[in-house]
Amino acid sequence: WQNSASLCWLDSMLVALVNCKSLKKSRPDVEPRQSTVWRLIREHEDVGSAVQGHRQTGSDGVARVPQAVLEKSHADLDRLRMSVFQQLQPKLHCKLGKKETPVFALPLLLAMDAWAEPLFRTLFHWEFKCTECGAATKERIWKTLPTFTDVVTDWHPLRAVHLAPCNRCSRSHQRRTMTLESVPPVFGLHFVQGLPSNDTGNYSFTFNRNHYSISTVIQYKHHLKHFVTWICHSNGSWQEYDDLKHPECRTHSRLPVPAEEMHIVFWEVEEGCKEPAGCSPSSSFSALPPPDHPGTSKPGG
Numbered sequence: 001w002q003n004s005a006s007l008c009w010l011d012s013m014l015v016a017l018v019n020c021k022s023l024k025k026s027r028p029d030v031e032p033r034q035s036t037v038w039r040l041i042r043e044h045e046d047v048g049s050a051v052q053g054h055r056q057t058g059s060d061g062v063a064r065v066p067q068a069v070l071e072k073s074h075a076d077l078d079r080l081r082m083s084v085f086q087q088l089q090p091k092l093h094c095k096l097g098k099k100e101t102p103v104f105a106l107p108l109l110l111a112m113d114a115w116a117e118p119l120f121r122t123l124f125h126w127e128f129k130c131t132e133c134g135a136a137t138k139e140r141i142w143k144t145l146p147t148f149t150d151v152v153t154d155w156h157p158l159r160a161v162h163l164a165p166c167n168r169c170s171r172s173h174q175r176r177t178m179t180l181e182s183v184p185p186v187f188g189l190h191f192v193q194g195l196p197s198n199d200t201g202n203y204s205f206t207f208n209r210n211h212y213s214i215s216t217v218i219q220y221k222h223h224l225k226h227f228v229t230w231i232c233h234s235n236g237s238w239q240e241y242d243d244l245k246h247p248e249c250r251t252h253s254r255l256p257v258p259a260e261e262m263h264i265v266f267w268e269v270e271e272g273c274k275e276p277a278g279c280s281p282s283s284s285f286s287a288l289p290p291p292d293h294p295g296t297s298k299p300g301g
């Protein structure tokens, strides 16, 4: 998708969804009832196959696609993007040209799709303890995109602590811990201030004998108020989907995103990486949610 009408918030999210291996793998052949995400993936694939089908290799050995086919595929993708925009409109109140964020748009889109939402929904506890007044809370939550603010420097999905003020005495820098109870095939988190490191290998983890690694990063470029999606290939390289650089789509051997701009991160189960029983982590950790963080969203386009 090419940037238009400040739609980078939508483009970055659509690119993440159509490239999501777990979604493609568990996609039923027949459309589930009212499944926006299913239709998005299906229609995106149809556009891709139409382009592939018209590829012709010239006498110089270079494969080309006729201009008319390319133009039609761009028009089809634009239509697809607008249909998702229109479905989000009543809930998100998005307007063309007005910057939004996938942090709000993605959970709303998933909530409209009974097939896709469970594939993203994490069950966890938020546990909070205040060292000043002793206030302690624990809450069990289902969510598709939980938020972390000021994460600790050794943050890891299995040591998921961030610092926040106490709701009772307002003392700052109190620890809130997320303890995972059930991890979905696509485990997504929102980091308001990014992660401590951009070495994605640091954040792989094993849960219930499944090995998870980072498959997708949505970068937030603060100075441009702009979202860019990065997809990790099986060989470890990263493909950049920046709608301002469309149609260029460069591959990088390492993820060149600054740690503080890693805004939304998705982990997916690695294929064929079941660990033997006994190697699963003990699930003896725990957690209170930052009540939803008003004012922590960063709109972009």
Ligand SMILES: [Zn+2]
Binding pocket: 130, 131, 132, 133, 134, 135, 166, 167, 168, 169, 170, 171
């Ligand atoms: Zn307190």
